Amino acid sequence: MTPLTQAPPLPSPFPPSVLAGSHAGLAEVLATLAEAIDTASTARRPAGPLPAGTPAEVLAAAAAALGPAELPAEGLGTKAALQLLVTVLVEHGIDLSHPRAAAHLQPPPLAVAVAADTLASAGNASLDTYDSGPSAIAVERWLIGVLIHLAGLGERADGVLTPGGSLSNLMGLLLARDAAALRRGIDVREHGVGALPGPVVFCSELAHFSTHRACAALGLGEAAVVPVPTDERRRMRPEALAAALAGLGPDRTPIAVVATAGTTDFGSVDPLPQLAEITAGHGMWLHVDAAYGFGALFSPRLAGHLAGLELADSITLDLHKIGWQPAATSVLLVSDTTAFTALDREVAYLNPTDDSEAGYDGLLGRSLQTTRRPDAVKAAATLLAYGRTGVGRMVDTCHDLARYAEGRILAEPELELVAPAELTTVVFRYRGSGTTDADALNGALRRSLLESGDALIGRTEAATAGPGSPRRVCLKFTLLNPTATTDDIDGLVDTVLHAGRTCERLIEEDAA
Ligand SMILES: Cc1ncc(COP(=O)(O)O)c(C=O)c1O
Structure with missing residues (x-):
């Protein structure tokens, strides 16, 4: 041959x-x-x-x-x-760009972001090493710098992009777990979590379920999660947290408090300054899940909702929620870059010491991933194109739509407002005539809209008669389309009313 x-x-x-x-x-x-x-x-x-x-x-x-x-x-x-x-x-x-698409924290993405994402895909750079894409590293560092300023974190802050809010929460808790273990002289990375006595993570009873999943994945167990009651505005009660902490025995290891800045259903924000005071007093990590709420910082009108965010040790934020990015564009910020030491890795084929010392280093040590998409490119294009004012105007527009929807619901005798618009969601119920089980009726109403395809609205459960009352099936508008109008909201409410009347009639006919 x-x-x-x-x-x-x-x-x-x-x-x-x-x-x-x-x-x-x-x-x-x-x-x-x-x-x-x-x-x-x-x-x-x-x-x-x-x-x-x-x-x-x-x-x-x-x-x-x-x-x-x-x-x-x-x-x-x-x-x-x-x-x-x-x-x-x-x-x-x-x-998602249809004006009657209002179910989830899943916005219609901006054209500029999609175009920039195509650009990023075309280059196929990766963030782990310098030789996998230097400019992608520069763009991510730029975006992290911008977000650190927006969050009000200090000089030592740092951050990284992750594949979603659930993963950002997992990483925040991983860093918190390792820091808490180190304070007890335990190297979890080397020896596992077995040696860590009775880990505890506090979060509000309305925290996103990814906190529980993260605790399971991190070997702390879901039983580590201690839910703290909320007040009538659906915010964690600081005095209840303080009491729960005071009741902890010496056989327990407090790992972190997970505060929520923008609960998934209600947009409520836990009282961050008070929670930060409590965590500081106990030498505990404060992780803020601002996956939904962080976007409020773009709006001068709503930014005050997030007062105290700068006191967090770590922050989850999702620009694929308020931020109008295609998924995923999630970020974990930390107040002190040394927190990432827990993720450090030296790998012969990626970042040998002599290369790193010579400056040929990437971002491998900030992530659980190796190959990592340049998701920052689309977000950078968006922030450059629209600036704080442009993105803030989108946030305000969606907030205004939610306020308008709230007013319209209040004015409709057939509807009951369950939670007002804090950010861009409104939770409500179709009352029905009283003869039909209202939980079943609201569930059937939403399914009928999914089947007709006429409107896409959310469903959840909420204590409708104040803290501690029974949880009832509710409907939810999540308004994230900045091109929608108040006429569109009227159309959405009218569609819900029509579906409610039809469903109730059909349920009654079936029962007769
Ligand atoms: C408050 C909050 N945290 C975390 C998440 C999880 O985000 P992702 O769906 O990007 O994993 C969500 C999702 O809605 C959320 O609302």
């Missing part, structure tokens, strides 16, 4: 345009994509935010459009493949 080195040059069977790094290649596929989105959006997009039909019907229609789950022997070509997926996603998927 002729050695390869002596063989005639081997031409590649692929032209450079198959790669995103080639201008021609990217321009061509992006033009195809824009054209296909355009056609799909005018032609067969569902009238509401969701396609009409039961889940089985909608999923079957999307599967049928995709065709059999078989790898084609010969490809369809980029144009046909993209057109097929545009059809599946646009005709059978969710439209």
Whole structure:
């Protein structure tokens, strides 16, 4: 056999345009994509935010459009493949930019962010090492610097992007756990959590469930979580926290207090200055889950809600909630960069000491991930494009829409306001005539909207008659579309009222 080195040059069977790094290649596929989105959006997009039909019907229609789950022997070509997926996603998927899409903390992403995300994907840089993408590192450091200033943290602060608020909370608690263990002379990283006696993490009874999951994943156990009661405005009661701490025996290790700045359903913010005073008094870590609420800082009108945030040891913030980024754009900030020491790793193929000492270092030591997407690029593009004023105006617009929805709900005798608009959510119930079980009626109402596809609203449970009262099924608007208007809110409320009346009639007919 002729050695390869002596063989005639081997031409590649692929032209450079198959790669995103080639201008021609990217321009061509992006033009195809824009054209296909355009056609799909005018032609067969569902009238509401969701396609009409039961889940089985909608999923079957999307599967049928995709065709059999078989790898084609010969490809369809980029144009046909993209057109097929545009059809599946646009005709059978969710439209978050629809003014009646108001279910989750899942905003319609900004066009500039999506374009910048494509740019980031085209480069495919990674954050772990210098030689995986120096400019991506610079962009992430820029974004972290901007967010540190916004949060009011000091000179020693630092941060990192993560794949979601749940993971930012996990990392915050990981750093808190390791710091608490070190104070007791235990190296958890080396020896595991077994030697750590009775770990305890305090959070409000309304904290996001990711705190519980993080405790399970970190080996602390969900039993480590001590829920602290909330007041009538759904904020953690500091005196209840202080009492719970005072009652801890010497066999327990207090790890952290997780305060919430923007509860998922109500947008309520725990009293951060008082909680910070308590944690400081006990030498405890204060983690603030501001996944939802951090965005309020862009608005001069709402920023005061987050007073005391600068006292946190770590902060979770999600720009894929208030921030209008495609998921995921989550950030963990820490008040002191040395907290990241717990994540340090020296790996021969990535960051050997002599390379690091010579400055060829990346961000491996700030993350649990190795390969890490440059998610900061889309957020940086957004903040540069709109500035604090532009993003703040989007926040204010959504807050105004929530306030308007609150007023409209209060004015409707068939609706009951459960929680007013703190940020951009409003929780309420359809009252019904009293003859139908209101919990079942509200559940059925929401499902009927999902099936008709007319509106996408949220569902939750809340103590409707004050702290400690029974939890009832509620409905929720999460308003994150800054292009929506008060007319759209009227349309949303009218759609809910119509669905409520229809559901109640059907339930009564069924029972008769
Ligand atoms: C307060 C809060 N924390 C954490 C999370 C989890 O964020 P993610 O869905 O990005 O994991 C959420 C999600 O809604 C949230 O509302």
